[in-house]
Amino acid sequence: MSEHKEEDETLDEVEVSSFKEVWHQVAGHKDHGSTPGFLMGPNGRLYKNISHDARGEKEECFYKKVFSDEKFTRFRDFIPTYYKTILYQNVRFMALSDACYGFKVPCGSDIKVGSVDYNSQDSSTKQEVHKKKVLGIAPILGFRFAGANVYNATDKTVQKLDKGWGLSFTVENAAKKTEEYFNDKKTIRRDVLPSLIRQLTDLLEYYTQQKLFWLCRSSLLVVYDGLTPEKGTVKMIDFAHNTTQENPSDNTYVEIGLRNLIDILSHIHRGQTAEWKYDT
Numbered sequence: 001m002s003e004h005k006e007e008d009e010t011l012d013e014v015e016v017s018s019f020k021e022v023w024h025q026v027a028g029h030k031d032h033g034s035t036p037g038f039l040m041g042p043n044g045r046l047y048k049n050i051s052h053d054a055r056g057e058k059e060e061c062f063y064k065k066v067f068s069d070e071k072f073t074r075f076r077d078f079i080p081t082y083y084k085t086i087l088y089q090n091v092r093f094m095a096l097s098d099a100c101y102g103f104k105v106p107c108g109s110d111i112k113v114g115s116v117d118y119n120s121q122d123s124s125t126k127q128e129v130h131k132k133k134v135l136g137i138a139p140i141l142g143f144r145f146a147g148a149n150v151y152n153a154t155d156k157t158v159q160k161l162d163k164g165w166g167l168s169f170t171v172e173n174a175a176k177k178t179e180e181y182f183n184d185k186k187t188i189r190r191d192v193l194p195s196l197i198r199q200l201t202d203l204l205e206y207y208t209q210q211k212l213f214w215l216c217r218s219s220l221l222v223v224y225d226g227l228t229p230e231k232g233t234v235k236m237i238d239f240a241h242n243t244t245q246e247n248p249s250d251n252t253y254v255e256i257g258l259r260n261l262i263d264i265l266s267h268i269h270r271g272q273t274a275e276w277k278y279d280t
């Protein structure tokens with residue numbers, strides 16, 4: 001459990017009284033023991049609990065670095081905005097922009113990117129856990145869905161596609177499975193794809209040319225609106241395991257995932273899901 005810091009801000013009554021449970025959370029820790037993993041605040045802010053262990057503090061350091069060092073200016077476009085760290089009921093939370101803010105029905109998916117799920121900074125036990133874990137096709141495709149929310153336009157409900165769904169992907173069915181995330185039971189939401197593909201392509205271009213950091217176990221948070229045509233956003237989240245560049249080939253792990261995801265989304269957009277083949 002990390003100590004609170006002098007610069008942590010306490011919140012006023014108005015801000016605290018507007019805290020709500022995060023109903024659109026897709027994956028990740030819902031809580032850390034008796035404290036919530038996330039809280040939803042006013043004005044499109046999301047508060048992430050960083051008091052649980054060293055991972056929280058490491059992620060906070062990364063956000064603080066990105067939002068203070070101008071070398072990272074371009075990267076800021078691809079991640080939630082970090083505002084401040086606050087202390088609430090003796091627990092530290094980072095105040096971030098909520099990627100789902102302004103969406104009528106946010107259909108979010110949490111896509112872990114990278115063909116490896118551990119790095120040299122993980123303890124040997126953690127490395128072993130991740131090596132042994134059955135992660136389906138992630139090592140081949142470079143991405144896996146940790147979960148997704150999809151709007152069902154027929155009965156007007158939001159359906160959860162869980163971790164089991166993400167692990168049921170194979171190299172043969174990956175495009176068809178990904179398409180399920182865009183299927184609202186009336187139509188395949190191809191209208192949202194050009195914007196999502198463009199944002200992913202921009203991120204890929206940035207990530208492959210930068211030499212500042214390497215991400216491990218980070219996710220793409222892809223969100224489109226279940227009700228509004230063409231509305232979608234992509235943000236990279238979860239930075240507890242970033243490292244500075246150790247080996248020039250390390251960034252290719254994430255690059256592979258981004259390339260394959262963009263390729264699959266492009267096939268879905270063209271209505272060519274059946275033709276998609278893993279390009280070895």
Ligand SMILES: Nc1ncnc2c1ncn2[C@@H]1O[C@H](COP(=O)(O)OP(=O)(O)OP(=O)(O)O)[C@@H](O)[C@H]1O
Pocket residue numbers: 024025026027028029030037038046080096097098099100108109110219221237238
């Ligand atoms: N800035 C954000 N805007 C909207 N939703 C977010 C944001 N950050 C996180 N979330 C939601 O919370 C979920 C978990 O986020 P995150 O991966 O940061 O948490 P975590 O507990 O560190 O995850 P893990 O268990 O994978 O380490 C995401 O899948 C997403 O639904």
Ligand SMILES: O=P(O)(O)O[C@@H]1[C@H](O)[C@H](O)[C@@H](OP(=O)(O)O)[C@H](OP(=O)(O)O)[C@H]1O
Pocket residue numbers: 055146217240241
């Ligand atoms: O996606 P899955 O299969 O649920 O696996 C989890 C995922 O790899 C998280 O990224 C990881 O948290 P960190 O990245 O913060 O280490 C968590 O570790 P944990 O169980 O030790 O929290 C894993 O259980």
